[in-house]
Structures are given as structure tokens and as C-alpha cells.
Amino acid sequence: MPSRKRNAPILNRRRFLTAAGFTAAGIAAGQVSLTAGGATADPDAVFRHGVASGDPLPDAVVLWTRVTPTADALPGSGAGPTVDVTWEVATDSAFRSVAKRGKVTAGPAADHTVKVDVTGLTAHTTYWYRFSCTGHTSGSGRARTAPAASAAVPALRFGVVSCANYMGGYFSAYRHLAARTDLDAVLHLGDYLYEYGNGEYGPGPEIGRGHEPATEMVTLADYRRRHAQYKTDPDLRALHAAAPFIVTWDDHESANDAWSGGAENHQLATEGDWAERRAAARRAWGEWMPVREPDPRRLYRRLTFGSLADLSMLDLRTYRSKQVENTAFGDVGDPSRTITGDAQMQWLKDNLATSKARWKLVGNPVMITPVLFPPLPAEISRPLADVTGLLPPEGVPYNVDQWDGYTADRRELLSHLHDNGIDDTVFLTGDIHSSWAADLPLDAGTYPLSGSAATELVCTSVTSDNLDEITGSEPRTTSVAVEESFKAANRHVKYLEFDSHGYSLLEITPERVQMDWVYISDRTDPRATERRAAGYQVLAGSNRVSPAASPLAP
Numbered sequence: 001m002p003s004r005k006r007n008a009p010i011l012n013r014r015r016f017l018t019a020a021g022f023t024a025a026g027i028a029a030g031q032v033s034l035t036a037g038g039a040t041a042d043p044d045a046v047f048r049h050g051v052a053s054g055d056p057l058p059d060a061v062v063l064w065t066r067v068t069p070t071a072d073a074l075p076g077s078g079a080g081p082t083v084d085v086t087w088e089v090a091t092d093s094a095f096r097s098v099a100k101r102g103k104v105t106a107g108p109a110a111d112h113t114v115k116v117d118v119t120g121l122t123a124h125t126t127y128w129y130r131f132s133c134t135g136h137t138s139g140s141g142r143a144r145t146a147p148a149a150s151a152a153v154p155a156l157r158f159g160v161v162s163c164a165n166y167m168g169g170y171f172s173a174y175r176h177l178a179a180r181t182d183l184d185a186v187l188h189l190g191d192y193l194y195e196y197g198n199g200e201y202g203p204g205p206e207i208g209r210g211h212e213p214a215t216e217m218v219t220l221a222d223y224r225r226r227h228a229q230y231k232t233d234p235d236l237r238a239l240h241a242a243a244p245f246i247v248t249w250d251d252h253e254s255a256n257d258a259w260s261g262g263a264e265n266h267q268l269a270t271e272g273d274w275a276e277r278r279a280a281a282r283r284a285w286g287e288w289m290p291v292r293e294p295d296p297r298r299l300y301r302r303l304t305f306g307s308l309a310d311l312s313m314l315d316l317r318t319y320r321s322k323q324v325e326n327t328a329f330g331d332v333g334d335p336s337r338t339i340t341g342d343a344q345m346q347w348l349k350d351n352l353a354t355s356k357a358r359w360k361l362v363g364n365p366v367m368i369t370p371v372l373f374p375p376l377p378a379e380i381s382r383p384l385a386d387v388t389g390l391l392p393p394e395g396v397p398y399n400v401d402q403w404d405g406y407t408a409d410r411r412e413l414l415s416h417l418h419d420n421g422i423d424d425t426v427f428l429t430g431d432i433h434s435s436w437a438a439d440l441p442l443d444a445g446t447y448p449l450s451g452s453a454a455t456e457l458v459c460t461s462v463t464s465d466n467l468d469e470i471t472g473s474e475p476r477t478t479s480v481a482v483e484e485s486f487k488a489a490n491r492h493v494k495y496l497e498f499d500s501h502g503y504s505l506l507e508i509t510p511e512r513v514q515m516d517w518v519y520i521s522d523r524t525d526p527r528a529t530e531r532r533a534a535g536y537q538v539l540a541g542s543n544r545v546s547p548a549a550s551p552l553a554p
Contacts, residue, residue, distance in 0.1 A: 046136040049075075049228060050237035051129065053143035053244040054290030055303065056185060058123035061143045061244055063087060063116045064290035066231070067106050067133045075111055075228030076221035082107030085114050086132040089121070093128045093140065106133070111224045113287045123148040124306075141241040144184055147306035156305055157182050157552075159243065160459045160504040160515070162189040162250070162365075162430020164236075167196070167204025167211055168463030169523030171235035173503040176518065176530045178238035182554075184305070186243050187506070189430030190250025190365040191464065192289070193230045195265065202465065207524050218271050223284035231288065240290070247289055248299060248313045250365040250431055254281035257401055258317045260341075300344050302351055309508050310355045312348055313363035319344060323400050332397055332405050339366075339406035349416050352425060358510055358540065360425040367429050368403040368410060369438040369456045371490055402431070414453040418442055423541055425454040426513050428506065433461040435504075435517045437495035437536035437545040447492045452543045457515040457536065459504040460497070463523045467498035475499040494545050495536050502530065507552050513538045516552050 049066040065085070066075070073080025082105050089100040100120065106112045114131065121127065124147040131138040147153045159177045177186065194201060197215040204210050212229040213222055230236060251257055254277065257264035262274045271277065286293055292301070299315035319341025324331040331337070340348065352360050397404030404410075417425055427440070439452035460466070467482065468475045479498040487493045500519035507514050514537040520528040535548030 046133055047131065047138035049231040050240055051131065051138050051141040052240035052290040053129065053141055055246060055292040055301075056144060056146045056244045057303070058146050058148045059121050060117055060119040061121065061127070061145055062290045062292050063089070063118055063129050063131075063141075063143070064114065065131045065138055066111070066113045066228070066288070067131075068112065069106075069134050073108070073112055076224035078108050078221070080108055080112060083133055087114075087116055087118075087129065088132075089118055089127050089129045089143075091125070091127060093142075095128065095130070095140075099127065110287050111284070115287075115290065117292060121145050124151065124153075139241060143244045146184075146303065147308070149304055149306065151306035153306035153308040154509065156184045156308060156508045158506040158508075159183050159186040159239075160189065160428060160430075160457075160506050161186065161462055162459055163191040163433055163461035163464040164230075165191075165194045165202050165204075165252075165461075165464040166230055166233065167194070167198070167202035167209055168461075168465065169202070169207065169209070169501070170526040170528065171233050171462060172520045172523070172526065172528035172530070173235075173462045173501065173518075174233075174239040175235040176520070177503050178235065178242040180242070183243040186239060186245045187311075187363055187428060188245055188247040189363055189428065189459065190248055191252045191431065191461075192247065192249070193226055194252045194464075195226075195255050202463070203524065216265075218277055218280075220280035220284060223281050224287070227284055227288035245290055246303065246311065246313060246363070247291055248315060248363055248365055249285055249317065251317055251401075253285050254278050254317070257323060259320045259322045260318060261322060264323075300347065304357065305508075307357055308510065309359040309361050310351065310357040311361045311363060312351045314340070314348070314365060315344065316340065316365045320406070323405055332400055333407045335408040337406055337408065339403060339409050345409060345412065349413065352417065352422050353420055358424060359508055359513060360422070361508075361513075362425065362427045364427045364429040364456075366402045366431045367399075367436070367456065367458060368413075368427050369436065369440060369458075369490075369493065370404060370407075370410075370444045371398050371402075371486065371493070372404070372444060399432070414440060414442055417453040418451075423543055424538075425543075426538055427454060427456040429456055429458040430461075432458060433464050433466050434458070435460045435495065435497040435500070435534070436493060437515070438490075439492040439494070439544050441492045444490065444492060452492065454543060455538045455545050457504070457506070457513075457538075457545070459515075460517065460519070461501055462503065463501055466501065494547075495534060497533065500533065502533075505552055511540055514548050514552060516548070 052064040054062045069083045070080050085106050086103050088098050091097045106114045126144045128140050130140045195217050198205050198210045217223050217226045255263035255265040303311045320339045321337040436458035438456045440454040441447035443450035467479050483496045501523045502519040505516045516535040517533045518530050519533050522528050532551050536545045537548045
């Protein structure tokens with residue numbers, strides 16, 4: 001039976017949705033084939049973890065694989081020989097026209113993972129790639145480079161995903177995304193995997209999807225083994241092979257509610273030094289993800305897609321202050337507390353101010369939209385906070401692990417956009433296991449009169465628990481009243497759906513950004529179907545979300 005310590009992270013991780021289910025309800029009452037391209041069979045499972053690509057530039061893309069050259073070279077084992085691995089990049093799926101090839105080594109020091117930053121490629125071009133080792137050839141993957149920096153781009157399409165708990169269910173959302181042929185990239189906004197042991201979060205053992213190792217991952221070997229397990233999932237393998245990933249991490253890649261000096265789900269007495277654990281998590285993540293790392297100490301980075309869009313990917317775990325434990329005394333607005341850290345905040349502000357692109361996209365691991373009760377006007381709430389010290393200036397937040405717990409940073413960033421006349425900034429977010437479309441008001445209490453500085457589009461979880469699963473209610477029953485109460489109290493929230501799992505499809509054109517939410521029928525069914533549920537758009541120059549005129553075309 002799990003100890004109290006093991007159960008506590010689950011409750012804390014669900015803090016926002018649980019509070020939504022009970023508090024707001026009261027208010028309301030008031031694919032690509034992995035053996036395509038002529039690749040040979042792989043009877044010895046040398047490439048059992050598939051292939052992947054990531055971080056596309058106009059002239060480069062990162063390629064990734066992991067080899068198992070001998071039976072003892074298992075993930076996390078530190079065993080096995082160092083071997084040569086050959087890679088090829090071609091302009092056709094049959095590899096008749098090879099554009100680039102090379103050779104690297106793989107050994108136990110990096111857990112037999114391989115990452116190659118292939119340069120000298122042509123902008124905005126589809127390539128196929130594969131690897132060979134010990135006489136075996138991997139399946140092929142498809143990658144696409146970014147448009148040239150000054151190119152006029154008519155459209156981009158991204159898949160958007162987050163929160164994929166292996167124990168939570170099957171990765172059908174990945175399977176459906178992998179079947180698409182129109183993706184320039186997949187944005188994974190965090191919680192690519194989860195740290196919990198078996199039985200601690202989700203129905204995994206009941207449906208035959210227990211974690212490996214069976215206990216919580218703490219050591220470097222643990223993190224490597226868990227990454228390896230996720231990359232044996234056929235649906236995730238297919239999606240990695242279908243399109244390049246652009247990734248960041250959130251907390252579960254290390255431990256729940258992580259901050260710069262610890263985590264809610266880390267106990268010094270039994271799990272050792274936090275710095276060592278985080279370093280292990282960071283090292284394994286870097287080894288197993290197709291991410292470009294010119295500076296291994298820094299995850300935040302910027303990618304450009306012609307004159308159409310810039311994408312700033314944030315790291316909101318490494319530098320943040322500890323989450324407040326009591327919001328009743330205004331700690332969330334303390335200007336000495338930060339979610340970004342000073343250097344990353346300045347970097348982001350500079351990106352937004354200097355961007356020449358039509359759209360400024362921000363890959364944002366936790367939600368920036370204020371979700372508050374009550375959202376009082378600033379001229380009332382700030383003096384009240386100064387006099388009584390009892391109410392944060394922006395209202396009482398429901399999830400202090402988000403930007404709601406770091407409101408000074410949010411004010412600084414939104415004021416920067418407003419004061420400098422920076423339009424067309426769209427935050428793309430995961431983490432909260434639900435679907436949202438919202439304006440980002442300068443003052444939530446006077447919205448819509450106060451105006452909107454930017455917008456936010458939030459994808460739901462691939463499998464991690466939604467509100468109906470947390471509360472044990474049937475989908476689209478009690479959650480509907482909760483959603484309506486949230487929107488009534490937070491008028492800047494235009495779309496909210498608490499119950500469904502799936503992915504989002506994002507299209508960017510010069511005229512608009514549109515996100516469609518696509519939901520799967522049942523996370524515990526490996527053959528789950530999909531349906532398009534809703535779509536919201538941001539028209540150029542508007543800084544506001546509105547219902548999309550029509551679904552995104554196939």
C-alpha cells in the first residue's frame with residue numbers, strides 16, 4: 001500500500017482541477033511506418049527505441065536514435081560496448097538521393113543514445129533519415145527544415161501536445177497525429193513522462209501499462225530506464241518518426257512541482273540531494289530527447305519560421321522561486337519571487353521586442369492566464385492589499401504552480417507587450433490537463449475595458465487525469481457547470497473544457513493563428529477514435545481569441 005508520501009504528490013499535482021471541481025461547482029450553484037524507405041528488418045531490436053528528429057532550423061535538424069548493440073547494453077545499465085553508428089539523410093523516402101551521411105559512436109557514457117546536428121540542408125524541405133549499426137538498419141523518419149529567415153511563408157502547421165502519463169492510458173493521440181502528413185513540427189510542452197511508481201497515478205497496472213522501473217525514478221539509471229520505456233510505445237515512436245519535435249520540460253520530467261531548490265515530490269531524507277536528482281533528470285532528458293543543446297545548462301531557446309513566426313521555448317522549472325504555501329497574504333505578488341529567472345525574462349522580452357515576424361509564439365509549460373476569484377479591478381484590489389495585507393492584488397489564485405503564483409513576472413511581461421506596442425503574441429501552453437482559449441488582460445478585474453495584451457491557447461493532456469477522472473464523475477456532467485462558473489468569474493476565458501484527452505492542431509498564417517482541439521474517445525482503449533471538438537482563432541492585430549470560422553482543412 002502506498003505511503004502517505006506517495007499519495008500526497010498526486011493530490012498536489014491535481015490541486016487546480018480538484019479545486020475547480022468542488023469550489024467552482026459551488027459558485028455555479030450560485031502515421032509514418034518505422035520500416036518505410038527500404039529499411040531492413042531489425043530482428044535483434046538494435047533500434048528498439050525508434051528514431052526521432054527535432055529543433056529544425058533553415059539549414060539544420062537534430063537526428064536521434066538509441067542503439068542496443070548487445071544484450072547487456074540495456075538502458076540505464078552502464079554496460080555494453082562503444083560502437084559505430086552510421087546515419088543518412090535523403091531527399092526521397094527510398095534513399096536513392098542521399099544528401100548527407102556520416103558516422104558517430106554510441107556508448108554507455110550517453111546510455112547508447114545518438115544525437116547528430118545535421119547542417120548544410122536546404123530550407124523548408126522534407127528529408128528522410130535513418131541509422132545503421134552492427135549490420136542492422138533502423139526504420140526511417142521524416143524531418144522538415146524551417147523556412148529561411150526572410151521567407152514569406154503562407155502557412156505552418158504544428159501538432160501540440162503535453163502531459164502523457166504512460167500509466168494513464170494509451171497514446172492514441174500520438175497515433176492520430178502521426179497519421180497526418182501536413183505537420184511542420186510537433187510542439188511538446190512538457191510532462192513528456194512521469195516520475196511516479198506503479199499504482200501512484202493512473203490506471204496503468206490495471207490496463208497492462210505499469211511503469212519501468214516500478215518505483216519512482218530518482219537516480220540517473222531510473223530516469224534513463226523510464227525514458228526508454230516511453231520510447232518503446234509504438235504510437236510515440238510513430239509520431240517521432242513522422243515529424244520533428246520541439247520540446248521543453250515541465251516538472252514531471254524530474255519531480256512534481258519542481259522549483260530551483262527542490263520539488264514537492266522530493267524528500268531529502270529518503271531521496272537524497274535535490275541538485276543531484278535534478279542533474280540526473282536533466283542529463284537523461286538531454287540524452288533521450290531530440291533537442292539541440294549548445295549550452296547544456298540552458299533549455300530555453302528561440303526558433304524562427306521565416307517572416308511568419310518566431311517561437312520562444314521557455315524553461316519554467318530551473319530558475320523559479322518556491323511555490324507559495326499560503327495565498328492569503330499576497331505572497332504571489334512579491335516582486336522578489338520569479339518563475340522565469342531574471343536572465344530568461346530579459347531574453348524573452350528582447351525576443352518579443354526585436355522580432356520581425358508576424359506572430360510571436362511562446363512555448364509556455366504552465367498557464368499564464370489569470371484564473372482568480374474574485375478578479376477585482378486594480379484600483380480596488382491594490383489599495384485593499386496594501387491596507388489589509390489579506391488579498392493578492394490580482395485576486396485569489398487557484399493554482400500557484402502556474403503564473404498565478406508569480407504575478408509580478410506576469411505583470412512585467414504583459415506590461416512590456418502593452419507599453420511597447422507588441423501585438424500578435426500567442427502563448428501555447430500545456431500542463432493543466434484541460435483545454436482553454438483566453439485573452440490575457442492587463443487587468444482581469446476591468447476586462448474587457450482594460451484590453452488584452454496577448455492571447456493563450458492551452459492543449460489538453462494526452463492521457464493524464466482530467467477533472468472527471470479526478471472527481472469520479474461521468475464526462476460532460478458536473479464539469480460543465482464548473483466550466484461555466486470559471487468563465488463567468490474570469491470573463492477573459494472564452495473556451496474551457498475539463499474532461500477530454502487528445503491533442504491540438506495549430507495553424508499559423510499571416511491572417512490568423514487557429515487551434516483546433518481534437519479529442520480521443522477513450523484513453524484506456526488502444527484503438528480509440530478521434531473527433532474535432534472546437535476551434536478558436538486569433539486574428540492578426542486583435543490580441544483576442546474568437547471562435548474559428550471553420551475547422552482546419554485536412
